[in-house]
Amino acid sequence: MSATPSKLRHPLLWVPSLYLAMGIPNITVSVVSAILYKNLGYDNETIALYTSQLYLPWVLKPLWSPFLEPFKTKRWWVLAMEFLMVATIGLVAFMLPLPDIFRLTLAFFWITGFASATQDIAADAVYMTTLPAREQAKYAGVQGMFWNAGAVLTSGLLVWLTGRLHDGLHYDWTKSWMIIMGLIATSMLLCAIWHLRVLPVGAPSHLHGGGLGDAVRSLRETWVSFFKKKSIWMMLTVIFFYRFGEGFVEKFGPLFLLDEPGAGGLGLSNTTMGPIYGVYGTIGFIVGTLLGGFFAARFTLRRSFVWLALALNIPHLTYYLLSLWLPHSAWMVGVLVTVEKFGFGFGAVGMMLYMMQQIAPGDYQMSHYAFATGVMAATKWITGSVSGMVYAAFHHNYQHFFLFVLAVSVPPVLLAWAAPFPHRTEDSSPPPTD
Numbered sequence: 001m002s003a004t005p006s007k008l009r010h011p012l013l014w015v016p017s018l019y020l021a022m023g024i025p026n027i028t029v030s031v032v033s034a035i036l037y038k039n040l041g042y043d044n045e046t047i048a049l050y051t052s053q054l055y056l057p058w059v060l061k062p063l064w065s066p067f068l069e070p071f072k073t074k075r076w077w078v079l080a081m082e083f084l085m086v087a088t089i090g091l092v093a094f095m096l097p098l099p100d101i102f103r104l105t106l107a108f109f110w111i112t113g114f115a116s117a118t119q120d121i122a123a124d125a126v127y128m129t130t131l132p133a134r135e136q137a138k139y140a141g142v143q144g145m146f147w148n149a150g151a152v153l154t155s156g157l158l159v160w161l162t163g164r165l166h167d168g169l170h171y172d173w174t175k176s177w178m179i180i181m182g183l184i185a186t187s188m189l190l191c192a193i194w195h196l197r198v199l200p201v202g203a204p205s206h207l208h209g210g211g212l213g214d215a216v217r218s219l220r221e222t223w224v225s226f227f228k229k230k231s232i233w234m235m236l237t238v239i240f241f242y243r244f245g246e247g248f249v250e251k252f253g254p255l256f257l258l259d260e261p262g263a264g265g266l267g268l269s270n271t272t273m274g275p276i277y278g279v280y281g282t283i284g285f286i287v288g289t290l291l292g293g294f295f296a297a298r299f300t301l302r303r304s305f306v307w308l309a310l311a312l313n314i315p316h317l318t319y320y321l322l323s324l325w326l327p328h329s330a331w332m333v334g335v336l337v338t339v340e341k342f343g344f345g346f347g348a349v350g351m352m353l354y355m356m357q358q359i360a361p362g363d364y365q366m367s368h369y370a371f372a373t374g375v376m377a378a379t380k381w382i383t384g385s386v387s388g389m390v391y392a393a394f395h396h397n398y399q400h401f402f403l404f405v406l407a408v409s410v411p412p413v414l415l416a417w418a419a420p421f422p423h424r425t426e427d428s429s430p431p432p433t434d
């Protein structure tokens with residue numbers, strides 16, 4: 001795994017597969033696990049609370065990301081974590097028929113989350129240190145597209161397949177999900193093998209080749225230098241709230257689609273929800289990310305940031321409308337879910353570029369970007385953890401829950417308007433002359 005490619009590969013050979021391999025385990029841990037437990041009969045509050053804790057590794061990335069700087073290469077860390085996830089996701093499949101599956105599968109989902117978060121640190125670092133700022137913007141849409149292709153595969157096609165196995169072949173949910181987890185592990189194995197051939201090494205950290213003492217000093221220096229950045233607290237506030245409303249939608253959206261009409265849900269089966277949420281919705285997201293990337297590259301992030309925030313937050317209205325209308329038409333549900341996902345994809349580009357271009361630059365680019373994504377993950381962890389309590393506080397009423405989501409979607413737009421931009425990113429264009 002330590003061997004390096006003989007020459008720098010074109011970004012289209014490795015950016016798509018790299019972000020596909022990041023999206024598959026992330027969606028498996030954060031979304032697919034919730035659907036699995038819902039099929040196995042667990043209640044919404046338990047699912048929301050415990051599956052949200054699986055996102056803690058992404059929150060805690062800043063605690064160990066500096067220890068990656070001195071050791072091995074960024075490519076080595078990506079490959080090591082991908083092979084580890086092949087094993088842990090495969091073990092989830094083997095645990096499902098055993099007694100006490102909830103705790104056993106949660107444990108291996110947790111390890112998968114840790115490996116996936118570590119892979120994210122190194123993979124984003126490969127992306128940032130291999131491509132210049134303008135190229136980062138150029139391929140941001142491709143990056144988002146293939147990350148979400150992982151969502152199509154896991155929360156879409158494979159969730160649909162669980163429904164076919166359960167309803168068509170009459171497998172029980174345990175056997176159906178064992179097959180699906182085996183397929184997810186196999187997809188990670190194929191990505192890892194491909195990356196052995198094509199993944200760039202990435203630029204080494206200035207601490208590369210040091211020992212544990214350097215790692216400890218790196219931890220201290222990265223934290224100190226991070227909080228010395230100009231406007232850092234305001235930038236972190238922008239990042240934390242940018243996807244605040246989306247955090248509630250992401251956790252309870254699938255549960256709302258699956259819940260019975262008597263509980264205020266839409267009562268979709270896995271075979272119906274899989275294509276709507278995981279395929280059509282994710283295709284909407286992919287198109288949104290591509291257009292968002294072009295939009296940001298064309299008008300610059302500074303000029304487009306508020307528009308990107310509006311594009312992400314306004315479509316939360318769709319889930320409120322679904323909870324209000326409770327349509328029987330799968331076509332209408334599919335259209336509204338796709339609109340929401342399109343807006344999410346279009347707007348999410350702004351957050352990723354803001355972290356890459358405004359927060360990460362400096363000597364500890366890999367670690368500082370991990371810090372920023374850790375704050376972003378904290379949003380997902382906190383909103384997911386409290387979403388069950390919010391749902392209960394509204395007496396298990398989805399309509400009131402999604403009205404609350406609309407209210408908390410307003411501050412992100414205001415913060416995007418006030419966001420500081422300490423770094424000029426139009427560095428590939430000559431400065432204006434008189």
